[in-house]
Amino acid sequence: MLQIQNVQKSFGQFMVISDVSFSVEKNEVVALLGPNGAGKTTMVNLISGHLRPDAGKILLDDRDITTAPAHVRIALGIARNFQITQLFEELSVLDNVRNCIFSTEGRSGRFFKPANAYDGEKTEAMNILETFNLAQFALEPAAGLSEGDKKILDTAMAFALKAKFLLLDEPTSGVATSDKFKVMDTIISAIQKQGTATLIIEHDMDIVAEYTDRVMVLAEGRILADGASSEVMENKEVKETLFGVSD
């Protein structure tokens, strides 16, 4: 479904992604691991269209989207959340999600009829809030949510875009430990229903082990290992890079 071919990206003199190739298939949940500064978020920015690669290709369903602007990629089915939450703070929680639905349905330019009068979109947005346990805050401004709930809303917004390929950048950081598995359960079960392919950046190894089929380790701008999680975790180089231990 998604193919990354020999992608490179540098910021000035600093090479962040030196030569990365991988692919993610339909229904697959892949974890992208790596130490801080390995280039994980840059990878997400390259795939979502926030940044352009210096070299290499990005394909979605065999279509070259390397230079496609963000709105085209979203229309084709790539959605992302943000590691540092990015919400429409002054708008209500409902509007945050509903705007995503208006956008995917091509209704974001509609004048005159009040947003509230679009019953289908409202029900859909409320269902998503229900799924993510945010329905009781629907009419509150997003700015008033707790940090954990903001993070969950951020993910719910990415989810509302009904993507074929979902990029989740640390979806559970900032969420209370007791809620982490609940949030992931919600996301994963929703993803599986839609057959979405997913790339998750995550630091919590318990979550990686529990929810992902495949693990990739990114270090110094290269893919260090790629395979089933049990296999990759036994790799000596990976252990050194991720945990700082050699055995």
Added chain:
Amino acid sequence: MKRYIVNSRAACYAAILIVLLVLPQFITPYHVTLMETGLSLAIMALGVNLLLRYTGVLSFGHGAYFAAGAYAVGLLYMYLPDHFTFENAILAALLVSAAISALFGLVCVRHTRVFFSILTLALCMLLFAVLEKAYHYTGGSDGIRIPIPLFFGHEFEGMRRFQFLCGPYYYIVVGIFAAASLVMLAIVNSPFGKILQATRDNELRAEMIGIRVKRYRLYAFIISGIFSGLSGGVWSFVNGHITPEICNWVFSGEVVYMVLLGGFMIFEGPIVGAVAFTYLRLYAVATTQYWMLIIGATLIFLVLALPGGITGGIQSLFNRLKPKRA
């Protein structure tokens, strides 16, 4: 509960409209013309607030689109006097202001914050220079006289200018003002309005849910320009004479002042601000030759003590008086 709120709002609007319609029976003719000025400026203030409140950018150059509307009326009279009817004049005002705001908007919406404001101001002054210097085409600083127009084939024959303004024209202004306000209310509550607010809150996220942010900002800019043009067109008949002064940055600044005076956080704020400003300026001018001092002092008071403007102040007063729910 929600339906109740919607209905009470509609009832409030209906009441205000009725008050506006019977007002001429109770105030002097001179005050009727002042109301016309206030209401036509209110249309522009609503347009400016579409950018300030709902799109998050502050224009210091909306005099340009107001002037585009007013000069469309004036130039129509100068060059096509046979077609000089009220409906043609307003149509010309809408079209010309849309064209100019689309052109200027293309430049301005590429930026936000202070860069946006400076660009709007610079382009406004550019148009000011053209209007002032192109004497042979625009009448230069002498401006253009605007006579009483035909209204859908109806001639206000034998009616003197003052009678026209105090009589039929007042109701035309109220009608246009009411229609424009309702259109703007619909726009800010529509999906388009919500998306605009999203681009205001977080440009990056808006892009990442598939919104072409600059394009939406341009749409908002053009709508705001058209409202200003409509305002300029309607106002030109009230004033009876237009000069390049309405394209000066001072006038553009006054409109921002109106919005702040009324309160930009509340939809109706700019309307209250435009009417209040019209009266405030009148009384300041009548009281002292240092009237700018009064306007300036009021602005300082507003920013320091009443950042929500008149409507914001009233709202917080209500919130304080309302019994608190547990």
